Amino acid sequence: MYRNTVADVLLWKRWYASVGVLVSATTLWILFEKAGYNLLSFVANVLFLLVVILFFWAKSASLLNRPFPPLPNLEIPEEIVAKAAGIIHVYANYALSIAREIVIEKNFKVFLQVVSGFCVASYIGSLCNFLTLVYIGVLLSLSVPLVYDKYQHHIDEKICLAHKIIQEQYKKIHDAILKKIPLSSNKEKKTQ
Template sequence: MPEGKISDNLVRSMVSSIVADGASKLTSGSSPELENSVKGKHNKLFGRENPVHHILGGGKSADVMLWRNKTISGSVLGSATIIWLLFEWLNYHLLTLVCFAIVMLMLGQFLWVNAAEKFSSSPIKLPRLAIPDHVFVNIAKSLGGEVNRGLGFLQDIACSGNMKQFLLVVGSLWATAVVGSWCNFITVIYIGFVCAHTLPVLYERYDEAIDSFMELLFEKLWTNFRTLDRKLANHRSTGKKGE
């Protein structure tokens, strides 16, 4: 049998085995292996040692993502949903929305000034609209800090030699790339925003079960990977002997 066909069959069986095993672990709440792993000492996802709130920065943004204040978190997620609906379903564009907002602002000021001139003897003086410079500086610093922290995290994963963490990050990036090929950039940003406001709070609530499940899943993946490598090595050695 050709080597490519052997690899394809083994990969298919490996993936189906992992999916079946993962589904059984998730749907079965009485799995002895999962219960023992939860009761015992389990490895934290990404080697986590600190609480999820601390990993997310420990500030107001972490409070929003972990739903410490449900009103604020719900408002942020609802606003993002409205913006996504405007762009995706109503086919608005960013320049269109900006222009409409400026027109509405100018119209409001125009009516206010003209009404004040007719019904008031003293001239009205509107406050000047200006965004402080430090706002832009803080945004740039925060954005740059998050980008650098993300790059440092990816580099640490690549250089740590931890196969489980490496495979998890690569798999996440691959899934993101696949989703990006299905959707436009706005939808991908929205999906990431929704995930950022749902996955951390779910992980914080069910961290032990998720950590244990991922540990078992990676063990299954690593076992199948070694089986695939051993069978391919045996096939190569058999082919060389036949030559």
């Protein structure tokens, strides 16, 4: 049920929820990025306002013999904590296994992958800040699935064509580089 809801929002089948996500993301981005507001001040002010409202609601309810504000049970269930810890445990072990491959097993390929990933992340981070990157991600997640759903056949054709062209170019470049590298024959290796 939850996945269908997310898919419906991303494909604009529940347009009111999609518009709500888009308007909320845009408002928060404008508030934080353009107005110069920061996250800590925003969270503190929202919580301050919530506590003040609840306090005055409870005081006025006791004075006017009205019902108290309805508050849910404010506890985190143990199952959710265990599930979150399990997920964190899996990712932490995966990161440690990568570190082990780099440091102890001296796997140069994994080292290059990690270094190139960090370089790409650093380059993207230098182009825009984290909040703008998250906002771009929200915009893309609300537009790309919709466009792909409407034009799936055309997009798949173009991607297959681009894939073939890239493979041909890769073969040409690969062959050109291999021609420039002198390869010694097996007879020369045996005599030396």
